[in-house]
Amino acid sequence: MKRRWSIPLTLVLAGAAVGLQAGHWSYERAYGPFVRNGELGRTVTEPRFTVQVEQVVTARTIRVPEGPYGAKPQIIPANGVFVVVIATVAARRSPEFVAAARLDTRYGHYYPTDKLGSSGLLGPPVTTLGFVRLQPGMPRRGCYVFDVPPGALEGARFALSDRDTEEAAFGHYRDDPVRFSAEVHVDLGISAGDAAELTRTAATGYGLPEPS
Template sequence: MRRALSALLAVGLACAAVALQNTHWSYTRAYGPFVKNGRVGQAITEPLFTIRVEPVEAARTILVPATSYSKPQEIPANGVFIVVIATVEARRSPIYAGQARLHTRYGDYSPTDKFGGGGGLTTPVVTPLSYVRFQPGMPRRGAYVFDVPREAVTGARLYVSDHDAEEAQFGFYRNDPRRFADEVHVDLGLDTREAARLTRTAAAGYSVPEPS
């Protein structure tokens, strides 16, 4: 009888442990980033910024204009350039919304660095939204540009974060600014048919719009 009760108690404790683990928040869920989902054409508002994404475009090559030091040139994609046109506005204080990623079934892709300059110290010849500092009351329209394999386009989503760490200036969190950040996940509407159409009609000599 005592053995049966011990076995029953062990089973009960095991079930309780599983239930507790299932209800326990993961580290990411507890500390962020805090995600808001949206879709193309919808204004998505976070505490520090608002973003509205337009229909996605694609390019096989992108035209980089001439500078004082270089001639105009066409930059080819390794796969295909996915150009996400968006309007971003800071809400309370100046921010960067440059921590953008294209989330695909093959992993996350950062904005391409093929446009010269950049490196965090200088502005590239073609200026993506990744380099823009947004001011409250001054929406800016521009592009995030990603170079991805053609087979990665289907189902791709845009992730944009302010990566604000002002509320995490303690302990190891200050070295991990994604914690407590606000992040927008945008469904780009790239189902199988739309992804095939987009890659098939990708433009040559595409001119990336400058932030305006």
């Protein structure tokens, strides 16, 4: 009798173990960011910052103006196509670097390009919003720049986190989410037709808007 019931009981316990394993939260799900979704043109409010993505521009090349100490102007080519996300970002409670930007695509995640160069302690010759320390009550309009394959444009989503470059230095390891941070995901509304048009009309010598 005991033997007859042992097999079904073993199967039930095995099924329960599989269910518990499948239901176990990953580290990122358990401790990762609280996500708020948004759309192009709409302001999304998080506890520490707000963001409104206004426009998406594409470029084959970006013009870097003349820099300090005699640095000459440059034309920077993209490996694929530059995606310039123009947005207005504001800190709500305390000074912030809202610098942890990401472009989520069907090809994977892309982070702000490092192709714009740097002038040492002065930062890059073109200032994107990732280098701006935001002050409460003082919105800043500027851009984040990504270099992606043209095929990655369709369905792309822009992600922005409140991870602070001074308060959460370890958060810059891309596979180590900062616990309980706030993150905004903005659907850029790029359809297949939009992606083709953005690729076809990508600008040459595009001048990035400086934060204003």
